[in-house]
Amino acid sequence: MKQILNSIQEQLSKISEVNYAGEDWGQLDEERPPVKFPCALVDMDQFQYSDMGEKTQMGEGIIQITVADIKLQGNRPTAQMNRVSDHDRFMTVLEKVHEKLHGYGTAEFQPLKRVSMAKIKRTDGIRSYVISYETAYTDRVATTKYTKKTISGININL
Numbered sequence: 001m002k003q004i005l006n007s008i009q010e011q012l013s014k015i016s017e018v019n020y021a022g023e024d025w026g027q028l029d030e031e032r033p034p035v036k037f038p039c040a041l042v043d044m045d046q047f048q049y050s051d052m053g054e055k056t057q058m059g060e061g062i063i064q065i066t067v068a069d070i071k072l073q074g075n076r077p078t079a080q081m082n083r084v085s086d087h088d089r090f091m092t093v094l095e096k097v098h099e100k101l102h103g104y105g106t107a108e109f110q111p112l113k114r115v116s117m118a119k120i121k122r123t124d125g126i127r128s129y130v131i132s133y134e135t136a137y138t139d140r141v142a143t144t145k146y147t148k149k150t151i152s153g154i155n156i157n158l
Helices: 002-011 086-101
Strands: 020-023 038-053 056-070 111-122 126-139
Touching: 002 020, 002 038, 002 056, 002 086, 038 126, 056 086, 086 111, 086 126
Parallel strands: 020 038
Antiparallel strands: 038 056, 056 126, 111 126
C-alpha cells in the first residue's frame, strides 16, 4: 500500500501548479494549515480484500486526492474582471491532477480510474474538492519470505 501512496504523491509533485503534494493527515483542519496552496493531499479510503491463496490477497478500494486552495481576496474590482479568475486557476489545477492520475498505474497497482469528485464546503476561505480514484493491487505482505542459502560441501549427482 505504501508504494501506491508514494507513487501517486510523486506524480502529484510533478504538476507545476501544485505547490504542495503529500499525505493527507488532516492538515487542512489546522487553524493555519502547514501546506503551500494550491495543494494535493493523498489518502486511501476503505479497501476490500479477498483471499487469493498462500497468504496473498487482492485489495480493491479508493484513493482520495484532496485538492485545495485558499481564497485570499473577495470580489474583484471591475478593472480586474478580464484577468483569469481564482476559480479558473483552481479548476485548471483540478484538471491537471485528473490528467496526471486517471489511467496512471505501475507494476504495483492497477491504473487509477476516477469514480467521483465532490466539493467540500468550508467557511475558512479554503476551497477544496475530493477526487476519488478506484484501484486494485495484490498484497503479498503476509506471504512467506524465502531466503536463498548456499550449502557448501554437498554434491548432487543426477
